[in-house]
Amino acid sequence: MSANLTPRAKFATTLLRTAAALSRATGRGDGSVIGGRVGLIVEPRLLELLAEGRHVVLISGTNGKTTTTRFTTAALEAIGKVATNSFGANMPTGHTTALAKAPKAEYATLECDEHYLGQLLDAASPKVVALLNLSRDQLDRAMEVTALAAKWRQTLQASAGQTTVVANADDPLIVWAASVCQRVVWVAAGQSWTADSAICPNCGAHLDRFGEFWRCTNCGLNRPSPQWSVAQQGEAVVGPDGRRYDLNLQLPGRVNRANAATALAVASLFGVDPVQAAPRLSAVTSVAGRYAKVERDGRHLRLLLAKNPAGWLESFDMIEQGPPVVLSLNAREVDGFDTSWIYDVDFTSLSGRKVVVTGDRRTDLAVRLEVDGVDFIVVDDIRAAIAAVPPGPVEVVANYTAFQDVRAEFNRVN
Amino acid sequence: MALSTLRIVWLYPDLLSTYGDRGNLLVLAHRARARGIDVEPMQIRSDQHIPHTADIYLIGGGEDGPQAVAADRLLQDGALSRAAEAGKPILAICAGYQLLGASFYANGRAYEGLNILDLRSDRGPSRAVGEIAGEAAPQLGIGPITGFENHGGRTHLGEAVQPLARVTAGVGNDGATEGAWAGHVIGTYMHGPGLARNPKLADLLLAWAVGVNPAQLPPLDDTWPERLRHERFAALSASQ
Ligand SMILES: [Zn+2]
Numbered sequence: 001m002s003a004n005l006t007p008r009a010k011f012a013t014t015l016l017r018t019a020a021a022l023s024r025a026t027g028r029g030d031g032s033v034i035g036g037r038v039g040l041i042v043e044p045r046l047l048e049l050l051a052e053g054r055h056v057v058l059i060s061g062t063n064g065k066t067t068t069t070r071f072t073t074a075a076l077e078a079i080g081k082v083a084t085n086s087f088g089a090n091m092p093t094g095h096t097t098a099l100a101k102a103p104k105a106e107y108a109t110l111e112c113d114e115h116y117l118g119q120l121l122d123a124a125s126p127k128v129v130a131l132l133n134l135s136r137d138q139l140d141r142a143m144e145v146t147a148l149a150a151k152w153r154q155t156l157q158a159s160a161g162q163t164t165v166v167a168n169a170d171d172p173l174i175v176w177a178a179s180v181c182q183r184v185v186w187v188a189a190g191q192s193w194t195a196d197s198a199i200c201p202n203c204g205a206h207l208d209r210f211g212e213f214w215r216c217t218n219c220g221l222n223r224p225s226p227q228w229s230v231a232q233q234g235e236a237v238v239g240p241d242g243r244r245y246d247l248n249l250q251l252p253g254r255v256n257r258a259n260a261a262t263a264l265a266v267a268s269l270f271g272v273d274p275v276q277a278a279p280r281l282s283a284v285t286s287v288a289g290r291y292a293k294v295e296r297d298g299r300h301l302r303l304l305l306a307k308n309p310a311g312w313l314e315s316f317d318m319i320e321q322g323p324p325v326v327l328s329l330n331a332r333e334v335d336g337f338d339t340s341w342i343y344d345v346d347f348t349s350l351s352g353r354k355v356v357v358t359g360d361r362r363t364d365l366a367v368r369l370e371v372d373g374v375d376f377i378v379v380d381d382i383r384a385a386i387a388a389v390p391p392g393p394v395e396v397v398a399n400y401t402a403f404q405d406v407r408a409e410f411n412r413v414n
Numbered sequence: 415m416a417l418s419t420l421r422i423v424w425l426y427p428d429l430l431s432t433y434g435d436r437g438n439l440l441v442l443a444h445r446a447r448a449r450g451i452d453v454e455p456m457q458i459r460s461d462q463h464i465p466h467t468a469d470i471y472l473i474g475g476g477e478d479g480p481q482a483v484a485a486d487r488l489l490q491d492g493a494l495s496r497a498a499e500a501g502k503p504i505l506a507i508c509a510g511y512q513l514l515g516a517s518f519y520a521n522g523r524a525y526e527g528l529n530i531l532d533l534r535s536d537r538g539p540s541r542a543v544g545e546i547a548g549e550a551a552p553q554l555g556i557g558p559i560t561g562f563e564n565h566g567g568r569t570h571l572g573e574a575v576q577p578l579a580r581v582t583a584g585v586g587n588d589g590a591t592e593g594a595w596a597g598h599v600i601g602t603y604m605h606g607p608g609l610a611r612n613p614k615l616a617d618l619l620l621a622w623a624v625g626v627n628p629a630q631l632p633p634l635d636d637t638w639p640e641r642l643r644h645e646r647f648a649a650l651s652a653s654q
Contacts (some may be wrong), residue, residue, distance in 0.1 A: 363641050367639050
């Protein structure tokens with residue numbers, strides 16, 4: 001760790017912290033990105049040098065990586081200090097800052113953007129890599145999803161070496177990418193979105209599905225037997241030996257139980273007993289504003305972030321039956337300019353409840369809901385949405401910048 | 415109406431389904447049902463036979479590999495070509511549009527298409543991604559079109575087809591024209607789904623399917639689709 005850093009790396013680290021602090025002081029975010037950029041200019045190998053000697057886990061996938069990173073951090077804190085990029089700055093600049101800010105941390109849990117997995121494998125030599133899922137996301141600019149899985153497969157084959165991969169057995173793209181690795185721990189983490197894996201990523205033939213099992217009709221790629229799973233009944237994770245670990249999560253939905261299963265699987269590879277780790281996950285109550293509960297004028301809002309079709313479907317699975325739902329859609333640069341994906345989401349489950357639509361692209365949502373026969377009202381912003389619903393619980397589902405707009409209205413609630 | 419149940423086939427969603435392609439099926443079904451027409455949506459996988467008896471055929475976009483596989487299976491099946499000869503309405507998007515032509519380019523080489531539309535496609539100098547708008551062929555009576563495109567190919571039209579529209583924003587076939595039509599077959603680069611943003615195009619397909627003039631379809635309340643069209647055209651004029 002820092003004791004072993006070269007003078008140049010120490011200088012780079014100091015500059016990084018200064019730049020990050022300045023950026024924070026001037027109100028431009030938490031400074032992770034700018035700080036990391038400054039540090040890496042002075043010492044291009046800074047990330048590698050800062051990671052050296054630490055026990056690192058990388059967590060990547062289309063959905064759930066921020067939450068899984070938080071869960072994993074909470075679990076690993078049972079045995080030591082953990083460096084983590086908890087503000088969602090999930091590219092190398094953010095990773096560099098996370099490590100620089102925690103020079104004494106023996107462990108590091110790094111959320112990793114899907115496109116940087118290879119770079120991080122090389123730079124951080126992780127002990128564990130957790131791969132959650134791959135589905136369509138921001139298609140108008142990102143690499144298409146099968147191509148991304150192929151890139152992961154290549155990267156893992158070249159660089160995984162001594163790394164243990166914790167991977168989702170329910171996602172054929174993940175299984176195909178991870179199956180080149182020597183050591184894989186499979187988690188039955190579920191798949192809420194199957195449209196991107198109707199055909200085999202390995203050979204292009206059809207995948208047959210029987211319940212949760214799936215198999216390629218041609219090349220034999222199939223669902224590996226998972227060592228970790230989410231219990232059928234109640235809120236618990238079942239470990240490799242069949243033992244059941246009760247959860248008491250503050251975050252809703254099946255998908256977060258799956259994220260917890262992945263976190264416990266990762267933590268146990270670091271030597272943390274799930275009996276000790278599971279209760280620690282209850283301390284996570286919201287993740288950068290996601291799942292946060294806020295109140296205004298007697299309306300109790302729960303904020304759900306959903307960036308892509310799989311995320312929207314997962315949110316609809318999480319929300320309580322009954323309360324009004326506010327949907328907010330933007331299509332700014334980070335969201336992707338193309339709103340077409342809303343036609344990949346089935347909104348019919350919202351039928352019969354009060355639905356309020358807002359965001360820059362609320363008209364797109366209005367047309368979409370009309371096609372699905374869901375009644376709705378359209379309002380200008382989140383304030384108007386709050387005024388449009390009666391006091392009581394309200395579920396808010398928003399995509400990335402729309403979510404940040406809602407969060408800003410509540411003083412950037414965490 | 416001439417039909418008791420309108421059968422709308424969505425071809426090969428296992429191979430060709432990106433960018434909200436399912437939406438075109440949903441929009442057609444919604445607009446038919448709103449007029450009291452029963453609808454039977456059918457999703458036909460690439461390992462199934464294509465029904466001869468459907469009333470509208472839809473085919474969507476996809477990546478290079480699946481596009482080549484889909485073209486091969488469609489050629490072997492033959493039913494889509496027979497549907498075109500029989501005058502059944504066909505709407506093809508992006509990769510699905512390209513494979514209706516004589517040839518298209520995928521995986522770094524040319525492939526034989528279905529030859530349903532007189533056109534051929536190759537690679538363009540850059541990927542066309544963004545809003546697209548145009549003036550539709552006046553014979554179609556659907557007014558200006560609006561959509562979102564995302565494709566690397568360029569399409570060259572032959573004598574036996576007409577462009578769907580003259581491009582006013584975006585790229586389409588080649589920067590000048592967008593899409594193509596002949597008889598009751600329409601191809602376009604507008605995904606997302608094109609029919610949600612162009613309800614008159616949806617109604618044209620429905621009218622062809624049931625054998626009436628579009629003006630004879632009972633009008634629907636298109637407040638929201640019209641508002642969306644207005645917004646998209648306004649956004650384009652602001653950015654130009
Ligand atoms: Zn296969």
